[in-house]
Amino acid sequence: MRSRLAELRLTEFKTFRDAVLPLRPMTTLIGRNSSGKSNALDGLEVLSRLAEGGDIVDVLDSRRGDEGALRGGIEGCPPHGSDHFRLGCGVSAFDRTGEGYVYLKFDVTVQVRPEPMIISERLTGLSEKQRSTRDPRGRIIHDLLRTTEADPRSGTVDATWYNGRRGRDPRASFRSDRLLISQLPLRLAGETDAERRVVTAAKDVLETLRGVFHLDPVPHLMRQYTISRDARLRRTAENLSAVVGRMTDDDPERFRQLVSHVQGLVDHEVAGIEVIRSPLNDVMIALKEDGALTPAREMSDGLLRFTAIATSLLRQGQDLDLGTRGTVSPTLVIEELENGLHPSQASQILDLVRQATREDTAQVIFTTHSPALLSALEPEEHGSVVVCFRDRTTGLSQLRKLPDVDGYPTLMAQGDLGTVVTSGLLEQAPVRSRDFTAFDRLMGID
Numbered sequence: 001m002r003s004r005l006a007e008l009r010l011t012e013f014k015t016f017r018d019a020v021l022p023l024r025p026m027t028t029l030i031g032r033n034s035s036g037k038s039n040a041l042d043g044l045e046v047l048s049r050l051a052e053g054g055d056i057v058d059v060l061d062s063r064r065g066d067e068g069a070l071r072g073g074i075e076g077c078p079p080h081g082s083d084h085f086r087l088g089c090g091v092s093a094f095d096r097t098g099e100g101y102v103y104l105k106f107d108v109t110v111q112v113r114p115e116p117m118i119i120s121e122r123l124t125g126l127s128e129k130q131r132s133t134r135d136p137r138g139r140i141i142h143d144l145l146r147t148t149e150a151d152p153r154s155g156t157v158d159a160t161w162y163n164g165r166r167g168r169d170p171r172a173s174f175r176s177d178r179l180l181i182s183q184l185p186l187r188l189a190g191e192t193d194a195e196r197r198v199v200t201a202a203k204d205v206l207e208t209l210r211g212v213f214h215l216d217p218v219p220h221l222m223r224q225y226t227i228s229r230d231a232r233l234r235r236t237a238e239n240l241s242a243v244v245g246r247m248t249d250d251d252p253e254r255f256r257q258l259v260s261h262v263q264g265l266v267d268h269e270v271a272g273i274e275v276i277r278s279p280l281n282d283v284m285i286a287l288k289e290d291g292a293l294t295p296a297r298e299m300s301d302g303l304l305r306f307t308a309i310a311t312s313l314l315r316q317g318q319d320l321d322l323g324t325r326g327t328v329s330p331t332l333v334i335e336e337l338e339n340g341l342h343p344s345q346a347s348q349i350l351d352l353v354r355q356a357t358r359e360d361t362a363q364v365i366f367t368t369h370s371p372a373l374l375s376a377l378e379p380e381e382h383g384s385v386v387v388c389f390r391d392r393t394t395g396l397s398q399l400r401k402l403p404d405v406d407g408y409p410t411l412m413a414q415g416d417l418g419t420v421v422t423s424g425l426l427e428q429a430p431v432r433s434r435d436f437t438a439f440d441r442l443m444g445i446d
């Protein structure tokens with residue numbers, strides 16, 4: 001198994017306080033408008049950008065690759081009225097040696113005003129081998145790196161780390177303008193096994209976070225010719241044609257699957273997908289229909305968006321433009337997965353997600369508002385659905401696994417998830433209990 005994200009901790013971030021988003025290979029995030037779904041995903045993007053190791057302000061406020069600044073920039077991260085934000089994640093680690101850590105936990109607090117800087121950071125590792133403090137499940141917890149004191153005047157923050165020797169742990173000053181764990185590989189000599197494991201653990205967390213990729217296809221940008229060697233999919237999928245073009249050569253089996261998914265999507269006869277070339281040898285995909293070719297320039301928004309998502313899922317995120325970011329198992333984030341698709345296609349796109357995540361090669365997190373898509377989920381997949389809602393009194397966003405929502409068992413007995421969410425059924429429910437009222441509100445039915 002590769003390292004993968006097991007949870008995102010939104011300790012103090014935008015609308016969240018002490019919230020945890022559990023992450024499975026496939027995670028579905030649902031909730032009404034403004035409940036905080038995108039805020040949660042912004043939190044993941046912040047961690048991913050910080051993991052690049054650059055200056056905090058640079059990575060959050062300026063463009064990264066072809067991506068724009070983070071939504072709201074660094075100033076938008078702290079909850080309103082606060083001057084700092086705090087985020088964390090859990091990583092199920094790939095234990096290379098059999099003696100490393102099976103679970104890594106990372107947390108960071110960033111002060112935004114007056115001067116942006118890291119004010120605290122902590123990396124802990126859970127191991128099944130060494131003996132010391134144990135967690136409730138009998139595993140062993142090591143504080144791998146922990147900051148002690150930040151000094152705004154010198155732009156530094158002091159930290160100690162685990163080196164396996166008895167006595168005081170070593171400590172040193174680190175720069176406070178970027179993640180400490182990104183400075184570790186250069187700062188630690190790796191004199192002991194323990195120290196080398198600390199560096200490996202830091203790298204594991206950084207690589208897993210760097211693998212987060214927000215796919216946000218913009219159909220009108222896909223309607224142009226692209227340079228054929230520009231074959232790493234960008235966030236907007238503007239270079240989709242080049243990626244598909246490369247697939248026809250390198251991965252004919254998956255290209256065939258892509259064609260059959262596109263054929264399954266449309267109502268009319270599609271004989272195949274062709275990659276057409278301009279006089280300059282730039283490429284554009286085209287549908288072969290009734291003996292004629294329909295180039296991307298003329299294709300529908302929905303079909304283009306679907307083709308981009310299907311391509312990245314079929315390739316299990318292998319062609320993503322992760323830039324200097326890691327290439328280890330990517331985490332694809334897709335907002336409104338069903339956007340532009342007919343409800344009857346919900347199960348088809350869901351199958352693609354299942355297929356992409358089945359072998360643990362990729363992880364997928366998506367949001368949806370589609371009842372059809374929710375209905376297409378198997379009951380055993382409901383554990384990976386997380387409901388996001390705002391607490392009525394505090395206004396804070398909260399996250400709850402679908403099966404833990406009040407009223408879930410009663411309501412599921414009445415119909416499938418999509419039907420329940422679209423309310424019709426609830427109105428006719430024989431007994432309207434408090435359960436139902438709470439459930440309705442969280443699902444956005446009132």
Ligand SMILES: Nc1ncnc2c1ncn2[C@@H]1O[C@H](COP(=O)(O)OP(=O)(O)O)[C@@H](O)[C@H]1O
Nearest residue numbers: 014015033034035036037038039076078079080
């Ligand atoms: N820094 C912040 N502090 C508090 N609230 C915020 C902050 N940034 C955004 N919000 C609030 O978050 C809400 C938008 O949440 P969002 O996650 O975009 O919703 P959705 O669930 O539709 O994706 C808005 O009500 C906005 O006021």
Ligand SMILES: [Mg+2]
Nearest residue numbers: 037038039335
């Ligand atoms: Mg949103």
